Amino acid sequence: MNGRCRYIALTDINPGPETDDIQSVIRLLLYSNEIDIEGLIACSSCFLKKPNMAQNTTILHRLIDGYGVVRSNLLCHADGWPDTAYLHSIVSDGIPVFGQGEGDGFAEPRWKDNAGVQAILSSLQRGDPRPLWIGLWGGANTLAQALWTAEQTMKAETFTDCLQKLRIYSISDQDHAGPWIRARYGDRLFYIVSPSRCDCDGAADYYRATWPGISADRFAHGSEDGVNRTNGFTGARRDLVSNRWLRRNIRIGSFGRMYPRTKYIMEGDTPSFLGLIPNGLNLSEQPELGCWGGRYERRQPQGEPFPIYTNARDTVTGMGGKPHCSPQATIWRWREDFQNDFAARMQWTLTSDYTAANHPPIIEAEQDTFIVHPGDTVRLHVTAHDPSGVPCTLTWFVYPEAGRDFSYRVPLAVIDRGTVALTVPPSVEAESELQIILRAANAGSPFHVRYCRISVRVISG
Numbered sequence: 001m002n003g004r005c006r007y008i009a010l011t012d013i014n015p016g017p018e019t020d021d022i023q024s025v026i027r028l029l030l031y032s033n034e035i036d037i038e039g040l041i042a043c044s045s046c047f048l049k050k051p052n053m054a055q056n057t058t059i060l061h062r063l064i065d066g067y068g069v070v071r072s073n074l075l076c077h078a079d080g081w082p083d084t085a086y087l088h089s090i091v092s093d094g095i096p097v098f099g100q101g102e103g104d105g106f107a108e109p110r111w112k113d114n115a116g117v118q119a120i121l122s123s124l125q126r127g128d129p130r131p132l133w134i135g136l137w138g139g140a141n142t143l144a145q146a147l148w149t150a151e152q153t154m155k156a157e158t159f160t161d162c163l164q165k166l167r168i169y170s171i172s173d174q175d176h177a178g179p180w181i182r183a184r185y186g187d188r189l190f191y192i193v194s195p196s197r198c199d200c201d202g203a204a205d206y207y208r209a210t211w212p213g214i215s216a217d218r219f220a221h222g223s224e225d226g227v228n229r230t231n232g233f234t235g236a237r238r239d240l241v242s243n244r245w246l247r248r249n250i251r252i253g254s255f256g257r258m259y260p261r262t263k264y265i266m267e268g269d270t271p272s273f274l275g276l277i278p279n280g281l282n283l284s285e286q287p288e289l290g291c292w293g294g295r296y297e298r299r300q301p302q303g304e305p306f307p308i309y310t311n312a313r314d315t316v317t318g319m320g321g322k323p324h325c326s327p328q329a330t331i332w333r334w335r336e337d338f339q340n341d342f343a344a345r346m347q348w349t350l351t352s353d354y355t356a357a358n359h360p361p362i363i364e365a366e367q368d369t370f371i372v373h374p375g376d377t378v379r380l381h382v383t384a385h386d387p388s389g390v391p392c393t394l395t396w397f398v399y400p401e402a403g404r405d406f407s408y409r410v411p412l413a414v415i416d417r418g419t420v421a422l423t424v425p426p427s428v429e430a431e432s433e434l435q436i437i438l439r440a441a442n443a444g445s446p447f448h449v450r451y452c453r454i455s456v457r458v459i460s461g
Contacts (some may be wrong), residue, residue, distance in 0.1 A: 002204035004080075004283055005276040006130050008039035008123060008131025010094060010267065011114070012048040012138030012174070013056050021137055022059065024269040026259050029067045029087075031344045033080035037087070038132070041116040043094035044105075044173040045138030046199050053093035055122040060091045063258060070255045077348040077357060092116045099175035103247045106141035106177050107148040109245035120146035124162045130191075131285070133167045139175030143168070147185060157298035160441075163188040167284070168270040169293070170210050172196040192287060192296050192309050193306060193326070209292040210311050213273075213331030215241040215266035222328050235318025240339045241266045243312045249343040249446060253350045271331055274338060280363060280451035281334075281437065286437035288434065289453075290314065292338045293439050295330035314401050330401075337439075343446035359443025361385065361392045363452045370456045375426040381419045382452050384440035392440040396420050399446040406458070412436070424458055433457045 009028065013021035042056040068084035075081055096117030099105040111117060114370065120143060123132055134143055151159050163185055170178055170193040179198060182191060206212055206221040211300030213236070216222035222232040239245055242263050251259050275282045277292030282291040287309050288298065296309040311327035318324045318332075347357045366381040384392045396412050408428060412420040422436070437453040 002010055002035060002036065002130070004036045004278070005133055006036045006038050006123070006128065007133045007135060007276060008041065008120060009037070009135045009137055009269075009273075010041045010043040010140070010142055010278040011060075012034060012043055012045035012051065014266055015059065016047055016053065016263075018047070018264055020262070020265055022063065022258075023262070023267045025063050026066075026255070027058065027267060027270055027342055028273060030074075030342065031273070031277055032042065032067075032082050033074070033078050034051075034089070034278055037082070038090060039119045040087070040091045041094045041119060041142060042092070043116065043138045043142050044096065044098050046098070047174070048138065049098035049303075051096055051315055053096050057091050057093050061088060064088055064091070064368055065168070066255045066258045067210065067419035070253065073352050074215065074348050074349065076352040076354055077359065082452065091121065092119045094142030095145060097141075097440040099144065099177035100140045101176050102180060106144040106173070108145075112149045114142065116142045117146045117149060121150060122145075122289060124150065124165065126234045131167045132165050133169065133273070133276060133284070135269065136168065136170035136174070136178065137269035137272065138171075140170065140173075140177035140181060141175050144177035144181050147181060152456070160188055160456065166190065168192065170212050171269050171272060172206055173198045181330065182308065183305050186304075186308065188383055189395075190309070190311040195301060195308075208311065208327070210296065210330060211268060211271040212265070213260075213326075214268060214271050214335075216268070216328070217241070217332075219265060221265060221268075233324070233326060233328050233332075235316065235320075235322065235329065236335055237319060240335050244340075249339075250346055252346060255349045256346050274331075277341075279341075279360075279449070281453060283453070288312070290399060292334045293331065296400065297368060312401065315357030320335075321365045337441075339447040344444065344448050347446065354390075355419050358442065358446065358448055359387045360448040361440045361442050361450045362387065363438070363440050363450050365452045365454065368452065368454050370454070372456060372458055374424055374428040374458060374460065377421055377423040379419060379421045380436060380438075380454050382438050382440075382451075383418055384438070384450070386442035386444070386448070391417070392442045394418060395439040395441075397437055397439070399435040399437050402435040403433050405430055406434045410434060422456070426455070428458050429460060431457075431459050 092115035196205035212222040275291035287296040297312040316324040316329040316333040434456040436454040
């Protein structure tokens with residue numbers, strides 16, 4: 001079975017003035033050999049209540065055409081790139097009105113045959129056992145309508161199976177359909193979201209969310225302490241999301257030049273699929289372990305009828321050597337890596353010569369899970385090199401927030417290249433788990449990074 005994640009994006013893409021959805025679509029297309037895209041659906045949102053669907057789907061088709069120009073080059077660097085005929089076929093328009101409430105923008109008979117609704121239903125009913133990820137870049141009313149329609153037409157057990165196949169990552173709440181979905185079906189859903197008010201005033205809640213860690217350092221959408229809503233957050237490398245960096249590294253070649261300048265926030269919707277890229281760190285089914293798309297805890301915030309995956313906090317040493325603790329830090333801690341990975345892929349669009357571009361490292365772990373007792377010493381060993389055989393720079397670190405019930409400081413002792421040892425403190429009593437990450441960066445420019453995640457499970461007795 002294909003191990004790639006299935007993905008549908010519901011995007012409030014439009015010509016402007018905010019063009020971050022266009023940026024995110026370009027990045028998504030450059031990972032379309034790693035993620036199985038099953039739908040690109042234009043939708044409404046609190047910022048686009050009356051979308052021009054023909055205009056917005058035209059933008060999607062234009063971006064696919066741009067990808068098609070460089071696809072032959074991409075195929076020289078990796079396999080699995082979808083052809084443009086397929087990508088054009090999965091573009092559709094969602095419900096062209098704002099999702100105000102049940103019977104007003106969703107959950108009403110007039111939208112049951114909407115193309116976007118039918119696209120979601122088709123994917124849900126496909127005989128594919130893999131989960132189906134839905135990225136809500138805008139409003140959720142097209143998804144809500146699809147679920148409402150399915151509930152009316154399917155047997156109860158079939159509908160429950162469909163719900164349990166869904167994995168939803170919402171960029172906050174941008175209409176009233178998201179809260180409605182969680183209230184009606186949330187006991188059976190995997191849903192990642194930082195809840196917010198559902199109209200244009202909801203942007204005032206974004207400072208609490210995780211996803212602004214992608215690039216919102218200078219804006220009220222980002223807040224290190226969860227209180228300051230005016231100055232954004234500090235600690236991350238701002239130069240990596242600047243228009244200057246994008247001009248030099250992304251806005252190059254025929255496809256890269258389609259990537260627009262950032263006016264406000266770069267790629268605010270990209271966190272919804274960053275965690276689906278197979279890089280050795282990302283574990284899409286376990287958001288509590290942290291990934292490029294952030295880290296999330298399953299709990300029931302006040303006002304939510306059921307538990308959801310929502311904000312967690314990482315403490316990360318940022319620029320200037322100071323620690324920073326916030327939900328946004330769970331994303332920006334990886335910014336240098338995911339930006340360089342994107343830039344290296346954009347280089348693939350420029351040439352058909354495999355040797356003229358950089359490619360991801362190859363990592364092999366001797367063992368990725370250890371079961372130990374208090375006081376035990378274990379050795380962790382990996383090999384890592386890039387496809388040309390050149391050794392990589394290896395960095396080992398403990399990811400404490402991703403562990404379980406493990407509050408002890410455990411130093412890693414370097415034995416030799418690719419090997420470290422750790423000793424579990426004898427005082428550890430309760431069963432717990434420690435997450436160790438190996439980061440392997442190759443020497444290219446832009447560089448690629450891959451990871452190895454090793455779990456050390458401590459059991460008593």
